[in-house]
Amino acid sequence: KEDFVGHQVLRISAADEAQVQKVKELEDLEHLQLDFWRGPGQPGSPIDVRVPFPSIQAVKAFLEAHGLGYTIMIEDVQSLLDEEQEQMFAFQA
């Protein structure tokens, strides 16, 4: 089963079209293995992206270098998944 320990979900705010385009550049960097939960769209709409642990520093550096604001929406994806599984097993039990 795929493991998401250390993966974070960042919520990026792109204020204008230029910033949206910057995020799209990020989307094209396949080696980062980014998973866009909410893709880049209209300026001002939140952009949510799951970032694997090995890519986190690079992504945050890129965002900061281009003045893109972000918050950490989910600190550790795996911990939420563990909670979800526990809840399901508790019910089944």
Added chain:
Amino acid sequence: RSRSTDTFNYATYHTLEEIYSFMDMLVAEHPQLVSKLQIGNTYEGRPIYVLKFSTGGNNRPAIWIDTGIHSREWVTQASGVWFAKKITQDYGQDFTLTAILDSMDIFLEIVTNPDGFAFTHSKNRMWRKTRSLTPGSSCVGVDPNRNWDAGFGMAGASSNPCTDTYRGKFANSEVEVKSIVDFVKSHGNIKAFISIHSYSQLLLYPYGYKAEPAPDRDELDQLAKSAVTALASLYGTKFKYGSIIKTIYQASGSTIDWTYSQGIKYSYTFELRDTGRYGFLLPASQIVPTAQETWLALRTIMEYTLNHPY
């Protein structure tokens, strides 16, 4: 296993097997109202089921609702289960739903991407696409919401099999999509088509692949406004509404652009809640509230469809 749909737990996420057994229980409990149709088999050979809610007649005007076309959007399949139970509870009790079912049929496909859904339980909770293999690529799956024959191949989808928005080699390449296409065409009397996704609290209507307004844009917009107002009345969950391309981004090959092109005027896509923190990992405690508020919007659209025959 639950012994009846009354003891079934709607406030937890379930596996494919549990959902399929729920369907069988519901049919067994309401044989006069509910039947289960198999509209095809998935790429990996799983049956694709649709629940039909009908009080009689022959090929009546119908409403289609599907959930779970993107497999990781678990709150949608869970909401679909809740909708199914709600319809059986409210028929004969709720005036509006009774009027709808006395004149129309409702088709509800709860697990629209069974292979992907099974994979989210077994291997990768974040899986979104189908599980079909693409010759010449080591990457798996096609985005079933980019594979429809509406603007297929245009901007707003990817031709790279390794991306989450990969459109597939050709329109309807995915049997999970083709099965619905064939069903809609053979039925020929569907008047509203509602495809439910999560997340980001949106109610969307065509088009996604082009900026040109849909001919029925004003009516669709007005109805969307009524629907999201009804939805917000329960818990205050705020939805935005508008055409796909204007509200989020360009998306080609999408479900409701195709259904609209088939003359199904009331074609909508929902993006259900996340109150801004969990994304696809919405806690199970929010399943029922999400389903309840969404139901109010669905009921608004269904009632309008009943009252505006075309």
